[in-house]
Amino acid sequence: MAEAVKALPQEIKDMIEVHEWDMRTREGIKRFLELKAKSLPSIALDNELVFEAVIPPQEDLIAAIKARYAG
Amino acid sequence: MYIYKTRGICPPEIHFQLAGNILTGVRFVGGGCRGNAQLISRLLEGRELSEVLPLLKGIQCRNDTSCPDQLFQAIQLAREGKLREEEPITVYEAPAYYQRVAVIAEVNGNVEALRVALRQPVEAVFCLGNLTGPAGDNDGVVEMVQREKLVFVQGPFDRTLPCTKPENREFLRRAPLYLRFQLGRCRVLGFYSGFIQELSGFSDYAPYSLELLMVSNLSDYLRNESVFSALEAMTEQFSVDLVLFASTNEWKHVRLGKVDFINVGPLKEDGQFKYALLEWAGEELQVSFETVKE
Known part of the structure; x- marks a missing residue:
């Protein structure tokens, strides 16, 4: 999942700040439950789950980011 | 450590x-x-x-x-004494291979209940913690455990409700926190509950922490079924095939992915004695919750 985010074009990366949580840790599990996530992997934007149980195609991820932060 | x-x-x-x-x-x-x-x-x-x-x-x-x-x-x-030495999170690894074992929990100082458990027709009896209890004969239970060489892990009562005899207190204090044994081809891990993570020597990255955190923190001891999909995904990283735990007074067996999770309830419940019977037969794990009437 982190790779999908790392592979984003620089102009998109500049629009966001990325945090990755490790599900093997107490902190990661806590975050997972806070987001009310159910499956792995998951991507949230602004504390809202956007993709669950899927690594989204890059264009879908870019579209979701642009819909929130572009312009 | x-x-x-x-x-x-x-x-x-x-x-x-x-x-x-x-x-x-x-x-x-x-x-x-x-x-x-x-x-x-x-x-x-x-x-x-x-x-x-x-x-x-x-x-x-x-x-x-x-x-x-x-x-x-x-x-x-x-x-320089600026990094503290932490309490080790101890693991007992049973040296033998088993085919048929009984697993109990929450003895709570009940000598008679433990005697019943030890009479069952199995190769070994393992206890997942809380040999002692607030109103039990804790010294009696600990002495029987020593005589019968029962393998057990610590529960929170075993750490906080001391026996009257100092040697029994010391015996409990030195008990392991995790239990590992082999049942046929099944690698088994047992522990009482997530209380282990409150001990100073606990690390998210230590052996068996993943299994413990998935049971206690993620799935709330299998009570939060909404996360079962995530739990199943995480079982790919487990180092064992069967996870045994206690702490909720419930009896439950759930299989997610290739891992079996078994919640073992109290040894004495509603006037009856109960234990989990685990058997490796026909190249597969068989699990049943057995009741013995008084």
């Missing part, structure tokens, strides 16, 4: 032990190059600090430091 939180390198923690001037049990955990880290651990095992420290000091990899350099700093802090 020492647990050092690293700075500037891939593994978030380094674990190690010092026996005088001898370094043992070095583990770089939670990230980084696993192969290289394991090689370093093997090369450093049992070596004198005077030999090791000059090799580690000042190596650069990233952020003006490296894994060896961070280990150097950790050892220096330990020697």
Whole structure:
């Protein structure tokens, strides 16, 4: 999942700040439950789950980011 | 054991032990190059600090430091008394292979209930904790456990409700926190509950922490079914095939992916004695919850 985010074009990366949580840790599990996530992997934007149980195609991820932060 | 939180390198923690001037049990955990880290651990095992420290000091990899350099700093802090030695999270590994065992929990100082459990037609009885209880004959139970050589792990009562005899208190204090045994081809892990993570020597990256955290923190002891999909995904990283736990007074068996989870309830319930019977038969695990009437 982190790779999908790392592979984003620089102009998109500049629009966001990325945090990755490790599900093997107490902190990661806590975050997972806070987001009310159910499956792995998951991507949230602004504390809202956007993709669950899927690594989204890059264009879908870019579209979701642009819909929130572009312009 | 020492647990050092690293700075500037891939593994978030380094674990190690010092026996005088001898370094043992070095583990770089939670990230980084696993192969290289394991090689370093093997090369450093049992070596004198005077030999090791000059090799580690000042190596650069990233952020003006490296894994060896961070280990150097950790050892220096330990020697200066600035890094605390933590309580070890102990594991009992049963040396024998089993085909048919009984698993009990929550004896709560009930000598008669324990006597019934020990009479069952199995190769071994394992207890997942709380031999002792607030109103039980705790000394009686501990003495029976010693006589019968019952293998058990600590529950929270065993740490907080002392026996009257000091030797029994000491016996409980030295008991392991995790149990590992082999049932046929099934690798089995047992523990009481997530209370282990409150102990100072607990690390998210230590052996069996993943299994413990998935049961206690993620699934709330299998009560939060909404996360079962995530739990199943995480079982791919488990080091065992069967996870046994207690703590909720419930009896439950759930299989997710290739891992079986079994919640073992109290030994005495509603005037009856109960235990989990685990059997390896026909190349597969068979689980039943058995009741013995008074």
